[in-house]
Amino acid sequence: MTTSARAPQGPLTRGRATLLTGLTMAVIAFQLNATMLNPAVTQMEIELGVTTAAIAFSSALFFLSKAIFQVFMPRLSDMVGRRRVLLVLLAILAAGTVIAMVGPTVEWLYVGRFIQGTCGPVFTIALLTLREAIPDEKEYGTRLGVIIAINGGIAGIDVILGGWMAEHFGFRSILALCLVLTIAAILAVIAWVPSGIATPGARMDWWGVAFIAVVVVALSWAVGGDPFGHRFPSLWAFGYIALAALALLAFVARQRSARDPLIPADQLGNRAIWAMPLTTILTLAGVMAVANLVGPSFAQNPAAGWGMSATLASILFIAPYALVGWVVGPFAGRLAPRVGYVRLLQLGLLSSAVVIAALALVGLRSPIAFGVLLFVLGITYGGITNVMLNGLGVLLSPASAPGLLPGLNGASFAIGAGLSFTIVGQAITNGSPAGAESSLGYAHGLWICAGIALLALLITPLLPKPQLNGAGGQA
Known part of the structure; x- marks a missing residue:
């Protein structure tokens, strides 16, 4: 079965450069709230007088609300218009940021972070807006890659800057910067993002x-x-x-x-409705914890790893991983219409599984091999696989409900990431002698990740072929 995205039409005719800028600013405004606070955990504990578990719970609330609202907000934007929903979400994001910033206790942080998380669909709606505005497949693919790369972080700079700001000015300074950027994003969306196409009479x-x-x-x-x-x-x-x-x-x-x-009756049997989210869940389960848990944890572990500081580990391993994905993403997006989104997804998954297996075999023995392999994973996953997952989520959505599958796919990212951290975290501990963290436990976790990535690869033949604008498009 093939599906097609809604054809570009209506008032989406503003300058494409300013459109991309406005959408990118909206994505950055949300994404920095997710990434810049990661290195500020210790400072948040000190300033609020709470434990690591309490701060971790605030992050869990953030991602949980993001997953919930991903399900229906993109579909709602089909009905009332993209820009209207973007502006509402950014306004809510600003309110949540203020609450998290000025709240005197961790309970207020919980409230603020939950409210912030509801604005996660900003990214998905930005992709839908871009699809409707740009009919040329190569240009769309390139700009798709830009926004997806931005959604993964600002080439590692956001994490480094967040750690520096937390150390010198406290964690509230990070939220203050995010608030300024959110206000700027609201102004950019008003100025540069067209109102889009609403569906009068449609009901949620x-x-x-x-x-x-x-x-x-x-x-x-x-x-x-x-x-x-x-x-x-x-x-x-x-x-x-x-x-x-x-x-x-x-x-x-x-x-x-x-x-x-929410799902039209004639689409309940559409393979994309279940095969796409399943592929995303398995992919994230297999890859997410490799760079975001195994990487920093092993590098900083004084017994199993190399006992590096958090800053040094971020500079040597995490920033290069993020940077190369940021660079490769636009090229992968441009190549996808010619080579095929599904084919590139399969290539990315296969190569990612091979890289993860190499990490388990040789990467844990040498910081040089470790860094090189994480860098390559930034290409295979961050630059290729991640772009294809998000792109297919848009392209395979039913024409009658273009916001449906991107919303379900966005929620699948959160579920898969949670599964990845749970599985790998337990493998690190349970796979080590006497429950202590050792290189053996990390290796067990990596082998499990490689296996899950291969399982995701086996699901990809079930994905339908997306129809692209114009002739000659590949699946």
């Missing part, structure tokens, strides 16, 4: 939204742990899985009977 299936939100929350808590300290595997985790299954059945039944379903 809020019961469907509620059921699918339960699925997302239950799966997230099952794989990443719930707020009450229950971790997989546990009876609670299996209970959440059962709840997710029941909510999914209720969602399907609702879609068959609803007057305005």
Whole structure:
């Protein structure tokens, strides 16, 4: 089965350079709230007088609300217009940032971070806006790669800058900078992003939204742990899985009977609706923790690794990984219409699995090999696989509901990332002698990641072929 994106039409005719700038600023405004606070955890503990677990919970709330709102906000933008939803989300982001910045206790931080997370769909709506504005496939692919690369971080500079600001001015200074950038993004969207195409009379299936939100929350808590300290595997985790299954059945039944379903009835059998999110979940489960957990943890581990400082580990390993993905992404996006999105996705997954296996075999023995292999993973995953996953999420969405699949796909990123951190974190500890962290535990985690990445590769033949604008497009 093939699907097509909605053809470019209507008022989306503003200058493409300013459009890209406005969308990029909106994505940056949200993304910096996700990345710049990562190196500020210790400072947040000191200033708020709480534990690492309390700060980690604030991040969990951020990503949970992001996953929930990813499900339906892009679809809502189909109905009321892209720019209107972008502006509402950015305004909410500013309010959440203020609360997190001025709140005197960690409870206020929880509130602020949850509100901030609801604005995660900014990225997905930016991709949809770009698709509708640019009919040329090569130009679209290039600019798609730019926005996706930006969504992964500002080439590692954001993390380094966040650590420096937290150390010298406190974590609230980071939120102050994010607030300024959010206000600038609001002005840029008003000035440079067109109003887009609304669908008069369309109605949101809020019961469907509620059921699918339960699925997302239950799966997230099952794989990443719930707020009450229950971790997989546990009876609670299996209970959440059962709840997710029941909510999914209720969602399907609702879609068959609803007057305005979230997923049109003729699309329930579309392979893309389930194969795309499944591919994304498995890909993130296999790759996300490699650079974001194994990389910094092993480099800083004085017994198993090399005992580096957090700053040095970021400069040597994390920043190059982020930078090369930032550079390669636009080229991969431009190449995709000619070579094929699915083919490039398969190439990225296969090469990523090989790189992760090499990390397990030789990367843990030498910091040079470790750094080189993480750099290559930045190409294979950050520059290729990640761009193809996001691009296919847009291209394979039903023409009657273009915001549907990108929303489901966005939520799948959060579920897969949670699964990755849970699996690898446990492997590092449980795979080591006497429960202590050792290179053996890290190697076990990496081998598991390589296996999951190969499993994602096996799912990709189920993805339908997307129709591209014009003749000659490849899948």
